Amino acid sequence: PAATSNLLKKSSEVNGLSKDVQKLLWKNKIRFTKADVVVKSLGLAGPNWKVKKLVDKEEDEVGLDGSHAADETNCKKVVDDSVDCSECPSTFPAAVNAEEACETDELRPSKKAKLVVDEKSSDEGEGATVLEKDNEKNSAETEPADNVLAEPDRSPKISNLKDATVLEKYNEKKSAETEPADDVHAEPDKSLKIHPREKMLIDFREKLYLAPLTTVGNLPFRRVCKTLGADVTCGEMAMCTNLLQGQASEWALLRRHSSEDLFGVQICGAYPDTIARTVELIEKECTVDFIDINMGCPIDIVVDKGAGSFLLTKPLRMKGIIQAASGTVDKPITVKVRTGYFGGKNRIDSLIADIGSWGATALTIHGRSRQQRYSKLADWDYIYQCAQKAPCTLQVLGNGDIFSYLDWNNRKTDCPELSTCMIARGALIKPWLFTEIKEQRHWDISSQERLNILKEYVRFGLEHWGSDKKGVETTRHFLLEWLSYACRYIPVGLLDVIPQRLNWRPPSYYGRDDLETLMASDSAADWIRISEMLLGKVPDGFTFAPKHKSNAYDRAENG
Known part of the structure; x- marks a missing residue:
C-alpha cells in the first residue's frame, strides 16, 4: 500500500514503541x-x-x-x-x-x-x-x-x-x-x-518465506536474507503479555526495516482476550502486512503457560483465539501449527476446514509434532493431506527440511495445493538458499563470499544495535548464535552426494583453504575467532554458550 511505503521511506526502521504509549501501557490506561x-x-x-x-x-x-x-x-x-x-x-x-x-x-x-x-x-x-x-x-x-x-x-x-x-x-x-x-x-x-471477504489478503503463492526464528531471526539477519532473495519476512515470536506490559525488549522484536516490503509479526498467547487486545494494539501502533499467531512452539516455558503447541490440545480455545483476532483487526491473520501435540496423533487434518472458517487467511504446517521436536524428518505426506483438505479460501504453507532448490521443487510438484514453503533452519545454515531456489542451481560458494555475507550482517547489526561498546557486543553475541548454525554447512565442492541433507551430521573435514576450515569448526572458540576478525578483540573473560545447540538435532529451536 502507498501509505505503508511512504512511512517506510521516512525511516529505515519502524515499529518502535513510543514513550507515551509505553507509559499508558505501564499505567493500564489504554x-x-x-x-x-x-x-x-x-x-x-x-x-x-x-x-x-x-x-x-x-x-x-x-x-x-x-x-x-x-x-x-x-x-x-x-x-x-x-x-x-x-x-x-x-x-x-x-x-x-x-x-x-x-x-x-x-x-x-x-x-x-x-x-x-x-x-x-x-x-x-x-x-x-x-x-x-x-x-x-x-x-x-x-x-x-x-x-x-x-x-x-x-x-x-x-x-x-x-x-x-x-x-x-x-x-x-x-x-x-x-x-x-x-x-x-x-x-x-x-x-x-x-465484509470478511473484503479484508486485506496476502498472496503467498510462489513467494520465498523466511520463517520467524527465535533468537537468530533478528532484523540484521532478515536484511541479509532479503539481499539474498527472500520475499516474505516475519519478526521473531513475541509474547502477548510482555507486549501489553510495554516491555521495550519485546517490542524490539516487532521492528521492521524499510527493505522488508512484505513483513509480518508473530505473536504467542494463551487466551482469546489477550491475543485480541495485542493484535488491536499492533494494528494501531505498528506497520505490518499480516499478523501470525504461533500455535506450534514446543518450548517448555511457552507450553507450560498454555500457549504455543499446547493449544493443539484445546481446539475450542484455538477457535476462540482465531475468531477474536480476525474479528478485531482488518490485517490478515495467519496461524502456524505443528501436526499435533503427541507423536502419531496428528489432528490438524480434522481442524483445517474449520480454521479457514474461523477467520485465518493462511495456515503454516510444520511437519512434526511437539513431542518429536526435531528428532524426526518432517512428515510432508501429512502436510500434503492437509493441503488437499483445506478450503479454497485458506492458503496452506509447508514447513520442514527445505535445504536445496531440489527440495523446494519436489514439495511444490508433489502437492500443487501448497501455496509455498516456509524456510527456517535451512536459511540459518546457508542464507543463500533463497538465491539457489530463484536461480535453480547449487551455489558452490567460496569462503571469502561467505565472509562477505558475515561482514554485511555485522554492518547491519551495528546500524541496528549501535556502534558503541554495548552495540558491538550485542552484535557479536547474535553473530555467534548464527555461527553455531552456519558451521554445519558442507561446501558443494566437497560433497560426495549432492545436495546436503538437513538431518546429516556434518563430519569433520579440511576445507579448501584455512578460512573454510575455520568456518567448519563446531568449537565456540573458533566462532569467537571469526567474530574477532569482524568486530575486534573480545573483552577479558568473555565466554559464549549457544542458546540453541547446533549439534542437538532433537532440541527445540523455534516455533
Whole structure:
C-alpha cells in the first residue's frame, strides 16, 4: 500500500514503541474497544473476565513528584489471563466484526459520558465487577443523552496534565473507530461495514518465506536474507503479555526495516482476550502486512503457560483465539501449527476446514509434532493431506527440511495445493538458499563470499544495535548464535552426494583453504575467532554458550 511505503521511506526502521504509549501501557490506561467488544460478542467473556476501565480513581491520582496514590488493593495487572475456559460456552456464535458487535450490545455513551463516575458504583466498594456496573447503566438507557452529559463532572482529578493529554488523544482516535462523535445514539451505517471477504489478503503463492526464528531471526539477519532473495519476512515470536506490559525488549522484536516490503509479526498467547487486545494494539501502533499467531512452539516455558503447541490440545480455545483476532483487526491473520501435540496423533487434518472458517487467511504446517521436536524428518505426506483438505479460501504453507532448490521443487510438484514453503533452519545454515531456489542451481560458494555475507550482517547489526561498546557486543553475541548454525554447512565442492541433507551430521573435514576450515569448526572458540576478525578483540573473560545447540538435532529451536 502507498501509505505503508511512504512511512517506510521516512525511516529505515519502524515499529518502535513510543514513550507515551509505553507509559499508558505501564499505567493500564489504554482502552481496547474493538477487542473487548469482539470477545464479549463471541461469548468468551466468562465470569472472571473483566473489561479494562477507562478511569480508575485511585490510579489516576498522580502526585506532583509523579508517584501514584493507588491503593494496593486497587492496582490492576495490564494483562488479565484469568479467563476460565472451562466455564465458557462449548459453542461460540459466528464471528462478527467490531462494528456489528456494537449493534447487538447496548449503545455506549460518547467520550464525555464515559468519564462520568457514578457515585453509587464508587460507594459500593471495589469488589463490583465491570459487568455489574454496565447493568446499572442499562437501567438508564431510556434517559436522553443530554441528561447524561448535563450531569456535573464527577470524574477523578488527574494532576499530571501530560499523562491526561496523551491519554485523551490516544482514546479519541480509538473512539472514532467504533463510536459516532456527535450523536450518542446515532445508528451506524451498515453499508460501510467491512465484509470478511473484503479484508486485506496476502498472496503467498510462489513467494520465498523466511520463517520467524527465535533468537537468530533478528532484523540484521532478515536484511541479509532479503539481499539474498527472500520475499516474505516475519519478526521473531513475541509474547502477548510482555507486549501489553510495554516491555521495550519485546517490542524490539516487532521492528521492521524499510527493505522488508512484505513483513509480518508473530505473536504467542494463551487466551482469546489477550491475543485480541495485542493484535488491536499492533494494528494501531505498528506497520505490518499480516499478523501470525504461533500455535506450534514446543518450548517448555511457552507450553507450560498454555500457549504455543499446547493449544493443539484445546481446539475450542484455538477457535476462540482465531475468531477474536480476525474479528478485531482488518490485517490478515495467519496461524502456524505443528501436526499435533503427541507423536502419531496428528489432528490438524480434522481442524483445517474449520480454521479457514474461523477467520485465518493462511495456515503454516510444520511437519512434526511437539513431542518429536526435531528428532524426526518432517512428515510432508501429512502436510500434503492437509493441503488437499483445506478450503479454497485458506492458503496452506509447508514447513520442514527445505535445504536445496531440489527440495523446494519436489514439495511444490508433489502437492500443487501448497501455496509455498516456509524456510527456517535451512536459511540459518546457508542464507543463500533463497538465491539457489530463484536461480535453480547449487551455489558452490567460496569462503571469502561467505565472509562477505558475515561482514554485511555485522554492518547491519551495528546500524541496528549501535556502534558503541554495548552495540558491538550485542552484535557479536547474535553473530555467534548464527555461527553455531552456519558451521554445519558442507561446501558443494566437497560433497560426495549432492545436495546436503538437513538431518546429516556434518563430519569433520579440511576445507579448501584455512578460512573454510575455520568456518567448519563446531568449537565456540573458533566462532569467537571469526567474530574477532569482524568486530575486534573480545573483552577479558568473555565466554559464549549457544542458546540453541547446533549439534542437538532433537532440541527445540523455534516455533
